[in-house]
Amino acid sequence: MDNITIKDIAKALNLSTSTVSRALRDSYEISPETKRMVLEYAERMHYRPNPIALSLKENRSQSIGVMVPEIANNYFSQAINGIEAAAYERGYHVVISQSQESYEREIAEVEHLASRRVDGLLMSLSSHTADVSHLKSLQSRGMPLVFFDRIPSDIETHKVIADNKGGAFEAADHLLETGRRSIAHITSQPGLFITRERLQGYKDALQKHNVPFREELVKYCSYASDEVERNIDALFSLPQPPDAFFTASDRLALPYYAGLKKRGFRIPEDVAFLGYFNLNVSDLLDPPMSVVVQPAFEMGHKAAELLLDLIEAKQKPDAYQTVNLSTKLIIRGSSLGKE
Amino acid sequence: MDNITIKDIAKALNLSTSTVSRALRDSYEISPETKRMVLEYAERMHYRPNPIALSLKENRSQSIGVMVPEIANNYFSQAINGIEAAAYERGYHVVISQSQESYEREIAEVEHLASRRVDGLLMSLSSHTADVSHLKSLQSRGMPLVFFDRIPSDIETHKVIADNKGGAFEAADHLLETGRRSIAHITSQPGLFITRERLQGYKDALQKHNVPFREELVKYCSYASDEVERNIDALFSLPQPPDAFFTASDRLALPYYAGLKKRGFRIPEDVAFLGYFNLNVSDLLDPPMSVVVQPAFEMGHKAAELLLDLIEAKQKPDAYQTVNLSTKLIIRGSSLGKE
DNA sequence: ATCGTTATCGGGAACGTTCCCAATTGGTGG
DNA sequence: CCACCAATTGGGAACGTTCCCGATAACGAT
Incomplete structure (x- = not known):
């Protein structure tokens, strides 16, 4: 995967990286001919912007973490389906982890997801999780958090449950x-x-x-x-x-x-x-x-939407909601x- | 998520970033006292290395992409379970996409995963995929690829199928x-x-x-x-x-x-x-x-292992294998x- | 006193991108 | 003819790390 970069384009066309960057983003301050040249060359060389560089700069990854007790469970796989659908609609990727119903593994994996800089976390607690201080700490560090189905009662955030x-x-x-x-x-x-x-x-x-x-x-x-x-x-x-x-x-x-x-x-x-x-x-x-x-799919979908709203909001909402879908x-x- | 960086540590302890970096990686050329200081401070401030910066530098993401026709299908959710298990064992994350049995969506999502710089791709074809040139192109650009279950006959790489x-x-x-x-x-x-x-x-x-x-x-x-x-x-x-x-x-x-x-x-x-x-x-x-x-779980697990081997190999293996698990x-x- | 060695550290480039701040033109009005 | 403006482009810092090269000091050997 030796990829072409904005620098390569700049060098090839005798332009600066700034100009190329702006041309690619269709900035008004670049002349039509230059834009055409750049776009054409980029197309021809299969240029793809590097989202990792973007992530580093913007400090976000355009991906959300999903933590469920187990994937091979019908309720959860259908919920994940809903999550994936909602994330796809809004241009996010989904990174999946499972706690295997283990409290220790939940802690470790949540920390791992956080260090991987997911933009937010969607989760359903493991059945052995009584203490949620690891999640509170995560939230206090600014990580957007939404729970579905297996929700904690003592964390304030959006939640999605069936009635x-x-x-x-x-x-x-x-x-x-x-x-x-x-x-x-x-x-x-x-x-x-x-x-x-x-x-x-x-x-x-x-x-x-x-x-x-x-x-x-x-x-x-x-x-x-x-x-x-x-x-x-x-x-x-x-x-x-x-x-x-x-x-x-x-x-x-x-x-x-x-x-x-x-x-x-x-x-x-x-x-x-x-x-x-x-x-x-x-x-x-x-x-x-x-x-x-x-309504597993709907629950996942709704939870993901709430999370993405939270992520893209400029500031904390004044009130968190608990969505109650009927069974x-x-x-x-x-x-x-x-x- | 305002995270502490290696620079913050350096500034706080009056050291250079290089020294901090080396201390954290337990390099031999850093004195024991300095190491202790750095490690202690890092621990206290909850320092977590930024994997995105690493990814940018090393050009890899420690994550693998998984492309299946649909998640909410028992065979695939069990296979994903196996994939997640294998990835977890080796410190990789799993990013999931579904083609929804659509050829067009498969093309778009595969490209999307590639541009997200997954280190390798695990896939099962959509039922409407007859032409696999999008995958051949991906492979020619150096992306490690392993197929399972829904495999193409005209791409050379590791494959895992049931008999x-x-x-x-x-x-x-x-x-x-x-x-x-x-x-x-x-x-x-x-x-x-x-x-x-x-x-x-x-x-x-x-x-x-x-x-x-x-x-x-x-x-x-x-x-x-x-x-x-x-x-x-x-x-x-x-x-x-x-x-x-x-x-x-x-x-x-x-x-x-x-x-x-x-x-x-x-x-x-x-x-x-x-x-x-x-x-x-x-x-x-x-x-x-x-x-x-x-054996859905085993197929996913085996496929993921083959992919990780491919990723971590210094060079192309001289022969690709097709693993045939019995039903x-x-x-x-x-x-x-x-x- | 000079030199090589060892132990310990700092400077700065690089990864790919964006964006702020210039710099360079050509043209226009006074 | 000069000041000024608009249009277009370039330079370079920054995001967080790693790592290559040096730099400094202490110290024993010559």
Whole structure:
């Protein structure tokens, strides 16, 4: 990649670099003939401006960092799709990192992205991140920051979420309406904001139906390997075993669906099933799965737009917003009524 | 992000930038006390070297570009996962672009990545790319290039593929062994190397079983919206309609599975079904889907390693390799025998 | 006392670009 | 004929690093 530079053009045409630079940017103070000469030569030699030199001078990279727990997760890959689309529309590049749900790796990678001078950072917390001081420090150093989905509650900036409380409420409400009374709630780490919100929606629905909340029906998952079977066993050893499962994340839906079937439980006869799930296969499953769908693409797109606004704003906005996109409840065979 | 620079340190400690630079790189010609002073001050002020300045000087960016048809596709998101892992291991960042299966956008984005000075490019062709001169030109300008999955046949460089011919042969062979005789082959654009290879594997299996090849059973898809129904209708209007479907890509499996079911065909009683598919839900479908699985993560990982080798090599290797990873055939309910 | 050596540091160019501040023309009005 | 202005161009600093060349001092050897 031995590239031609503005200097080469200047030398070849017996001009100064300033003149060439201005001609290329179509400045009014360059004569038409000179412009023509320069543009023609540049075209012929395949001149491409070096964005790195620009970055050094302007102290920005025209790229945004994206930090997600894992790429190979449907929700996140769809969100990244939205992010990439928004970034593309506005001429930015997307640099991707994953925390692998590890707090330590999140810290290291965020620092790495910052030192690479991304113009802003879009992120979704790892499930093991309780302390966000590394992000606060980043923000205090002036890095524009926008969170989506897995958001912290104690950092002030733009945030994009799906209506967690509302979605969970709708889901639990539906299960209760169809006669279920012992709804197991399988969810992520309790430290996450979305976990608490969804739990609250679940509780609200219980209250509406005068069903007491039972702590033992809630399982917080850390994605260990044997966790699924252990949790299912534990739940069905309860004096009042569950008659429905409500899973709170993409990553939990399939394993528990499969786990229940493997254990011989019939869905929905023995247990109803309803999960947060973003894959377009839910209606092809056996039985078709009832789901809460998050607008993953839109969330990524919106979050990226907010970040780019933040980056391109001359100064800090007077107020940060939290965008709350609504989820969609789709009822299928896995949550058919009891009676 | 007002960052502290080496100059700031030099000024603060009354040293020259050269000395500070050397102290930070732990050069032997700097006295221990000076080193200590510099390191301590740098630490205290959160000094982070500016990689952009480095990039400008060294003419490399410590990042690799990845160009895929679409991110929100399971095969590709898993491959990207592998790429990210390999890049992370060797201290590189990953910049992602998608062609959206568009030839024009592929050209523009590849050029954009190149002008951003990625150190190398990892790519999978768009299905509408027949002419690869834009990539040849890139390569001739010295850009290290590695292809995976959707590879061109007329560019010499490292390539990583799954055993396309072998995988397709196994799949078709299985369908033939279980009594199927009219196997529809739903595949991608005929220009792609993988399309031709898979078709060849399909033909080889037919020949082994002395079943004549019928062109009308092969459908090349361009992912238009009404294409699925149109193709299914056309296939079942044939004098000898298909008794099996063999789909050749992730993106085709689910739509045709759903399309067949929607049209009222029973799987596997009326038609057997077997597809290239990388999602871990295939056994939860109704009926469980028989699949050819590609080692997506490994392919991405291997491709990235080859690219990084290419980047870090002092000179061109004397031979390029094409890595052929084997696929896995998993038989489930959707391809149970006819009789 | 002179010289070479070693240890330690500074000056300044270079990477590719932009932009501020001149410098050089040609022409025009007084 | 000179001052002045507009049009066009050039010079050089700056962005943050690295690295090539020197520069300085101390010191032992001759």
